[in-house]
Amino acid sequence: MDHSALFPALEKVCEDNISILCGPSDMPYGTVTKRLVTCLKKIQEHGRALEPLVSSFAAVYHHYDLDAQTPGNGYRSLVKILQSCILHIIHKGRYISSNYNGAFFRAEHNASEMEAYCNTLCQLRALLHVAQMLLNDNEYGQLHNLQDEELSSRFVQEYMSMHKACFYGRCLGFQFSPALRPFLQTIIISMVSYGETFGKQQSGVGTAARSLLTSGKYVVNPELRGAEFERITQNLDLQFWKSFWNITESDILSGFTRIASNTVQVNLTLTVPPVTLHLPLASDHRLSTAVSPPVAHWGPGPVHMRLISYELREGQDSEELQTFFRSDNAPISVSHLPWVQKLPLSPWLILHFHGGGFVAQTSRSHESYLRNWSKELGVPVLSVDYSLSPEAPFPRALEECFYAYCWALNNCHLLGSTAERICLAGDSAGGNLCITVSMRALAAGIRVPDGIMAAYPATLLTTDASPSRLLTLLDPLLPLGVLARCLNAYAGTNFQTVQPSERRGSLSALGRDTALLLSDLTQGASKWIQSFLDPNRSSGVKRSQSTPQMRSETHWTPTHTPVPDHDHHVSYPEGFEPLRSQNLAFIPPTSSPIFRNPFVSPLLAPPNLLKGLPPIHIVASALDALLDDSVTFAKKLRGLGQPVSLTVVEDLPHGFLSLSHICKETQFAADVCVSRIREVFEQEKATNVLHKMTTVQDGPQRAFS
Structure with a gap:
């Protein structure tokens, strides 16, 4: 429903209900009736104040999109969430007016429901006022003001005291599918x-x-x-x-996940020892550079990975690969699986970095959709189990992921691939690592991947507003x-x-x-x-x-x-104040200089670290708190002439890849991610033909072209 029709509908449903509830004196539910009337009048007050505010956002929020074909930014999202809340109120109000005198009408329940959405509407009104402050203080068309520390501080201070429980009770998830x-x-x-x-x-x-x-x-x-x-x-x-x-x-839980996902022929956990690798330079294959193993914080250590392949391919049952097996593997070989046909090496390879906020989970948590990727794309997937924070803070995870990328280039034949085309893929924190690993490869002068698929990536690791x-x-x-x-x-x-x-x-x-x-x-x-x-x-x-x-x-x-x-403190219009929590939240500051390191927050990287990156395909959600980071990063790359695409899916939360089996909306978003990976493998076929001609001349160095 368009906002021009939404607010009149809200006003009408409130008036209709107040008229019915304030009718004959013999109406039942006396106390509940008073609660409902008080609530409806509050909703009317919020609605009348919000209508001009929403109109002002609707007039300008398209200027903050990546382009006309990609509508999506935080201003749009806030208006969309507000509209969703109002639609719930309208639906509930119509139900109350139609059933109030019914024998099975649950007066207490419906009054509590309406009060909960009234509280939610109040807090959303506060958020829109804060957003208006951002709109006024930021430069035209900019979603962030990274130089205004006071603006971000006001946002954090306001968050600390605002009441949030109303969003997690009766109204939980109202904004999502x-x-x-x-x-x-x-x-x-x-x-x-x-x-x-x-x-x-x-x-x-x-x-x-x-x-x-x-x-x-x-x-x-x-x-x-x-x-x-x-x-x-x-x-x-x-x-x-x-x-x-x-x-x-x-x-137990991972077992349920495996039941719901595709069965694969290869699922191996590997441990790669810390030895120096040598890779040819991208500019001249006759020259090479050394890549040291991860050393940050406690010195050289191994890197753990998981190889997933829907089909058994050459190299995946080799004795050489078995030297990297971890103890939890059941060694795989053709003799153990006589009915399995071994396929030739795939020209493609996916290197995956999992999400989890840099602090939790492993490839095992993400195994379900990785199995599906391997089947749908017919490609081996190597997922890196990098060390987690706070025990292993930056740059340990980045070092391990970069080392895994280099090892995969050198040993792609063991993984069932020639790595003629390699795609880095990851979600959230993993999306950050996809970008920063490519920046490391570019800075080291070695081959960069052929493309990146980053789902809702964390590109700005601060609490900037x-x-x-x-x-x-x-x-x-x-x-x-x-x-x-x-x-x-x-x-x-x-x-x-x-x-x-x-x-x-x-x-x-x-x-x-x-x-x-x-x-x-x-x-x-x-x-x-x-x-x-x-x-x-x-x-x-x-x-x-x-x-x-x-x-x-x-x-x-x-x-x-x-x-x-x-x-x-944020200044609100006279007569309005959001609900406050009785206990203040504690938000750790993100003021240390390390947060501004371009290999921590790639959104802040200078042009020389971004120019030359491969095509980056970002898949974001309209209701994700990190949406603006993706939009701003895509704008920055496009301004540098870098190939980038942004797809914004609707009505889904952060982390939708791990929810792909929940509903058709999450499955659609997961399919978009698969499509973007396929684009990496199939893009510029004419260039790929030229690439193959070059690799014939270069011989065994084809994996680094």
Whole structure:
């Protein structure tokens, strides 16, 4: 619905309901009726103030797109989210007016629903005012003002005090595709339940099993769920997030993922020892350069990888490759698989760097879509299990990924490929590493990859304000506090030089806890049933003072908690103030010079580090907090004459690649990523013919052309 028709519809549905609710004095639900009328009048007030604000954004936000064919930026996203919220209110209002006198009408439930969306509308109104401040202070057409530290500081200070729980209760995920809402609700309930017992008794699957089955109170009490999620995102440290995200690495959950994905002939984990490599220079193959193994922080160390191939190809069953096998492999050979036809080397190769905020997960978490890539493209995939922060901060991960790229060039024949064309692919943090590895290759003078597919990449590792960064206030997968903790971990702001004893994060704990799973399920089932009988029961964990009871969550009178720095407070129109949290969030600063390092934040790289990069295909989401980073980076590359494409998919959160099996919308976005990789392999076929002619003359050095 166009905004010109949306606000009149909102006004009408509010008027209709107020007229019905304020009718005859014998109307039922007296107290609830008063709540609804108060709520509807508040919604009217917000709507009347927002209509001219939205019109002003709609008149200019196209100037902030990459181009006319690629509509997408944070201003558009904020307006789209607001419209989604208003549509929910209109739908709920029409339902109330039609069913208020019905025998089965749940008055308390519908009043709570309308109040929740009223709170959400209030906070979105505040975000649009902050966005208007950005629009006025930034240069025309620019989504960031990287020189204005005060502007970013005001954004962070405002985020710290604003109430966020309303976005994670009844309204959770309203801005995303409807098919994703049940999944997001499951994730958030699991997260807050896991947060109750984290660090107290068990860890990994043991804690997860128990907490998942003590989560009944978060099902029956969405307001409690929202308040607990706000507490977790504001107070729990990075180790909680590492532990929770790594649950996907457990044998049980990864087993479910494998069932849903394609079966592959090759799935091998490799360990490459730290030896110096020699690669020919791109400018003259007769000359070579040495590439040292990763050394940052604790000296030379091995690099771990996973080779996935839908079909068995030459080299993948060789004795030479078996020397790199890790102990968890079942060695593969033609004799063990007599029915498998061994195919010749593929001319293509994908080198993959996984996401996880630089702090969590491995190739195992992303195995599902990697298997699909290998099948759909008929190409081997080599995924790098780089060392994770905060134990291994920058530049360790970059060193390992660059070393893996160089090793793959030298040993492509073992991977089932000639590497005539090689594509780097990654999501989020992995997208950052795809770009920075290519920058390293360019700076070293060796062959750069033939293209990059970066899904929702992190190209600016700071908390600098942009309109899409405002979405961290309501993003269930990427809140600003969590994002800032991950960025600081990668930057090594609190790093102590200790070599990790367990490179797979919490996986060893997960393995130990798997044995306790059945016991935890039994104990958890009893507590889960009890939680339905007593929704306010908190499993023995003391409730934070900010945790609402059944009615206190409505926040009709905002809690005016002072912001730490009044000089940086955002000024709102007279008579309006957003809802405030009773406890302030802590956002670690991203002010260290390392955040401005171009190999940390490639968006800030000078032209000499970007000119000469291969074609970069960026796939972003309109509802991702990192959207503006992708738009600005694509603009910068295009301004330098670099080949770049940007695709913006709708209604999906950050991390949609790992959700490709959830619904048709995420599958469509995953298919877009596959299409962009295919473009890398098939682009400029005429040039490719010339390339093949050159490789015939160059002989065995063809992989570096």
